[in-house]
Amino acid sequence: MPLNMVKPGDEVTLMAIHAGLGLQSRLHSMGLFPGVKMKVLKSGPGPVIVSVGDTRLALGCGMAHKIMVR
Amino acid sequence: MAKKITIALAGNPNSGKTTIFNNLTGARQHVGNWPGVTVEKKEGSLRYKDYEIKVVDLPGTYSLTAYSLDEIVARNFVVEERPDVVVDIVDASNLERNLYLTTQFMELGVRLVIALNMSDRAEASGHKIDTRELSELLGVPVVSTIGHKNRGMDELLQAIVDVTDGRPETGKMGLKYGEELEEEIRKLGQLIEKNEALARRYPVRWLALKLLERDEEVVKTIRGEVSGITDGQAILDQLRRSSGHLKSIFDDEAETIIVDKRYGFINGIYKKAVSRPAIERLSASDKIDRIILNRVLGIPIFLFLMWLMFKFTFVLSEVPMGWVESGQEWLGDTCGRFFSEGSAFQSLVVDGIIGGVGSVIIFVPIIFLLFFCMAILEDSGYMARAAFVMDRFMHKIGLHGRSFIPMILGLGCNIPGIMACRTIEQERDRLTTILVNPFMSCGARLPVYALLIGAFFPEKGGTVLYSIYILGIAMAIVMAKIFRRYLFPGPAAPFVMELPPYRIPTIKGVIIHMWERGVLYLKKAGTVILAGCVLVWFLGNFPWKPEYLQDYDRLKQEARADFAAGLITKEAMNETIANLQNEQAREKMERSYLGHLGRIIEPVVKPLGFDWKIGVGLFGGFIAKEIVVGTLGTLYAVGEADEESASLRERIQKDTWPNGSKIYTPLTAFTLMVFTLLYIPCVAAIGVIYRETNSWKWPLFAAGYTTAVAWIVSFIVYQGGRLIGLG
Numbered sequence: 110m111p112l113n114m115v116k117p118g119d120e121v122t123l124m125a126i127h128a129g130l131g132l133q134s135r136l137h138s139m140g141l142f143p144g145v146k147m148k149v150l151k152s153g154p155g156p157v158i159v160s161v162g163d164t165r166l167a168l169g170c171g172m173a174h175k176i177m178v179r
Numbered sequence: 180m181a182k183k184i185t186i187a188l189a190g191n192p193n194s195g196k197t198t199i200f201n202n203l204t205g206a207r208q209h210v211g212n213w214p215g216v217t218v219e220k221k222e223g224s225l226r227y228k229d230y231e232i233k234v235v236d237l238p239g240t241y242s243l244t245a246y247s248l249d250e251i252v253a254r255n256f257v258v259e260e261r262p263d264v265v266v267d268i269v270d271a272s273n274l275e276r277n278l279y280l281t282t283q284f285m286e287l288g289v290r291l292v293i294a295l296n297m298s299d300r301a302e303a304s305g306h307k308i309d310t311r312e313l314s315e316l317l318g319v320p321v322v323s324t325i326g327h328k329n330r331g332m333d334e335l336l337q338a339i340v341d342v343t344d345g346r347p348e349t350g351k352m353g354l355k356y357g358e359e360l361e362e363e364i365r366k367l368g369q370l371i372e373k374n375e376a377l378a379r380r381y382p383v384r385w386l387a388l389k390l391l392e393r394d395e396e397v398v399k400t401i402r403g404e405v406s407g408i409t410d411g412q413a414i415l416d417q418l419r420r421s422s423g424h425l426k427s428i429f430d431d432e433a434e435t436i437i438v439d440k441r442y443g444f445i446n447g448i449y450k451k452a453v454s455r456p457a458i459e460r461l462s463a464s465d466k467i468d469r470i471i472l473n474r475v476l477g478i479p480i481f482l483f484l485m486w487l488m489f490k491f492t493f494v495l496s497e498v499p500m501g502w503v504e505s506g507q508e509w510l511g512d513t514c515g516r517f518f519s520e521g522s523a524f525q526s527l528v529v530d531g532i533i534g535g536v537g538s539v540i541i542f543v544p545i546i547f548l549l550f551f552c553m554a555i556l557e558d559s560g561y562m563a564r565a566a567f568v569m570d571r572f573m574h575k576i577g578l579h580g581r582s583f584i585p586m587i588l589g590l591g592c593n594i595p596g597i598m599a600c601r602t603i604e605q606e607r608d609r610l611t612t613i614l615v616n617p618f619m620s621c622g623a624r625l626p627v628y629a630l631l632i633g634a635f636f637p638e639k640g641g642t643v644l645y646s647i648y649i650l651g652i653a654m655a656i657v658m659a660k661i662f663r664r665y666l667f668p669g670p671a672a673p674f675v676m677e678l679p680p681y682r683i684p685t686i687k688g689v690i691i692h693m694w695e696r697g698v699l700y701l702k703k704a705g706t707v708i709l710a711g712c713v714l715v716w717f718l719g720n721f722p723w724k725p726e727y728l729q730d731y732d733r734l735k736q737e738a739r740a741d742f743a744a745g746l747i748t749k750e751a752m753n754e755t756i757a758n759l760q761n762e763q764a765r766e767k768m769e770r771s772y773l774g775h776l777g778r779i780i781e782p783v784v785k786p787l788g789f790d791w792k793i794g795v796g797l798f799g800g801f802i803a804k805e806i807v808v809g810t811l812g813t814l815y816a817v818g819e820a821d822e823e824s825a826s827l828r829e830r831i832q833k834d835t836w837p838n839g840s841k842i843y844t845p846l847t848a849f850t851l852m853v854f855t856l857l858y859i860p861c862v863a864a865i866g867v868i869y870r871e872t873n874s875w876k877w878p879l880f881a882a883g884y885t886t887a888v889a890w891i892v893s894f895i896v897y898q899g900g901r902l903i904g905l906g
Contacts, residue, residue: 130393131246132673137438138242139675140276150465151472155571156674162275167567169579169674
């Protein structure tokens with residue numbers, strides 16, 4: 110399901126990013142790549158915050174919609 | 180002979196590169212606790228043992244792909260300028276992600292040293308990093324550093340020097356991508372090697388990898404869109420075959436496989452070299468964020484903090500401003516005595532320089548205090564949250580939270596604000612953010628507000644000031660919305676941003692921060708403002724002896740003669756003479772060059788309630804906004820003939836139109852603040868817009884539209900205010 114539908118506190122695994130190559134590689138380099146586990150700290154509406162390793166990333170609502178997790 | 184070497188500091192955004200740069204070179208570059216403070220490479224130098232080391236601080240990047248302008252700056256420097264050593268500054272408390280960039284440097288085959296920065300924070304959060312193990316696994320020297328405490332710098336320099344001399348040889352322990360991928364890399368590599376121009380310019384393996392990742396810039400280069408590269412077709416054909424082949428084996432894009440392998444490599448190293456607590460607790464940062472970023476409370480908290488900042492600034496600056504003011508008056512009186520009364524030189528020093536520059540200097544305390552507050556908010560990590568909180572809002576106008584950071588920087592000065600727009604990936608977002616940045620009220624406009632608030636809103640200073648700043652932000656948002664709809668239509672760019680952990684700002688850090696910005700203000704007062712005031716003084720005083728409508732000297736003589744003849748009392752004589760002197764001073768100024776200029780401007784600003792003096796001040800404010808105050812300071816100092824030196828504040832309170840009504844009412848004062856906030860950006864800001872957009876179209880557009888907006892909004896405020904009976 111898309112990342113912005115996950116409840117806060119849930120831990121999920123990233124499956125795929127539906128975005129252009131440039132954006133994909135940017136997200137990869139920020140630590141978001143298929144297979145990575147992350148915890149959702151804050152969910153929509155509005156931007157989402159996930160914790161990946163020791164990083165806190167804020168993702169816009171549109172962006173979060175393009176990230177598929179399980 | 181000292182050996183000359185060049186090193187580049189690279190690393191993720193907010194990993195502390197600039198702090199280390201400052202430590203190494205003794206420079207004082209701006210440091211902030213948010214990603215994207217450095218957008219341009221900066222250079223400094225130092226001597227260490229027998230080496231003369233040139234240090235280049237690169238903008239922070241997450242990788243060496245080419246996603247936004249600041250990343251391209253960093254990558255081109257490393258790839259094309261080939262520094263002797265790249266120092267990869269790695270945030271120890273965030274190791275996994277930071278190592279991703281490290282792997283890319285390893286692929287580039289550059290000589291590398293890793294500075295494991297903020298190692299104290301990593302330890303505090305329970306991470307134990309075995310640096311020796313890490314160094315062995317990566318095949319790169321690793322040095323522990325704590326940038327903000329200036330620790331580990333000597334060790335770092337020693338490692339840099341050692342690596343320069345080839346001890347140990349780095350870059351040998353490259354990561355491997357598995358047989359299938361390696362095969363394709365080899366095939367592409369062979370073709371690249373045959374192309375001499377390419378092989379000379381780029382590391383072969385890196386280029387092959389970037390091709391497989393379908394890096395846009397690299398593909399363009401091979402296609403021959405960049406000068407000097409030809410015959411790339413064979414390589415592109417091979418790339419198509421390789422990609423197709425890989426896709427058929429893995430059922431995935433080559434890019435994804437490469438990323439996967441890189442993270443696999445990193446993960447392996449991380450597991451061996453790092454031990455961390457098993458249970459993850461909610462960190463203090465997360466707890467604070469629950470409140471600060473709360474959906475309902477977020478924006479009110481932001482607005483409240485801003486209000487608090489202005490209130491604090493205004494209340495605390497009152498007393499020191501009084502000191503500076505009396506100091507300035509004393510200086511004026513004292514200096515006045517050194518020159519012969521009524522000479523042009525006395526007038527230049529007392530009216531032109533002390534009156535003009537002094538009226539700007541008075542506001543130094545308020546400027547420093549505001550910068551002090553902003554430094555606290557920045558260093559604590561709150562500003563990144565403000566961007567997050569505002570994202571929902573910014574989203575509605577077609578931008579995203581990231582655009583809010585340049586806007587907040589613009590509150591200090593629009594120039595760094597406009598430059599920070601480089602971190603915005605999408606061109607239309609970047610241009611929109613650049614164009615609305617001048618509405619963010621910079622420090623240079625503060626003297627104008629402070630003067631007018633001091634004179635007309637002494638009770639509600641903080642609130643009035645706050646309303647002006649909020650008006651600026653609101654106008655920026657409204658204009659951004661209009662630009663995004665009509666000038667740069669298109670969908671909103673995706674928003675991704677790292678939230679740095681909160682840090683308690685250090686007193687030293689905040690003071691340095693405040694100082695480096697405040698000093699710029701002082702320097703400006705001593706240069707641009709000084710020159711501007713002298714010019715205004717000259718234009719306001721010459722011709723020195725104009726043709727007057729009436730012969731003042733004779734009239735004064737007559738009054739004295741009348742007194743001598745016993746026709747009038749002494750008081751009456753003194754009053755007549757004082758009136759004559761004032762009239763003469765006023766007429767002189769009206770007949771000066773500035774007076775002529777003022778008469779041309781006055782019809783334009785009259786509907787806003789401004790007289791010609793304000794018009795001239797605003798005209799000069801194009802050079803620097805403080806000049807609005809400086810000009811008024813000079814003009815009123817010249818235009819008053821009496822000996823008692825009143826402050827500029829008192830003088831504008833008293834000034835009247837020819838019909839006797841007051842020029843400055845609270846409504847005029849507020850309108851003038853609004854106009855100063857919104858109208859034409861200063862020369863320096865226009866220059867930066869030109870540089871950042873690379874065309875004259877946008878700076879001219881910015882100058883035109885802001886002035887139009889300023890006039891219209893001021894007109895509405897002034898005439899509307901009169902309609903409902905204010906002033």
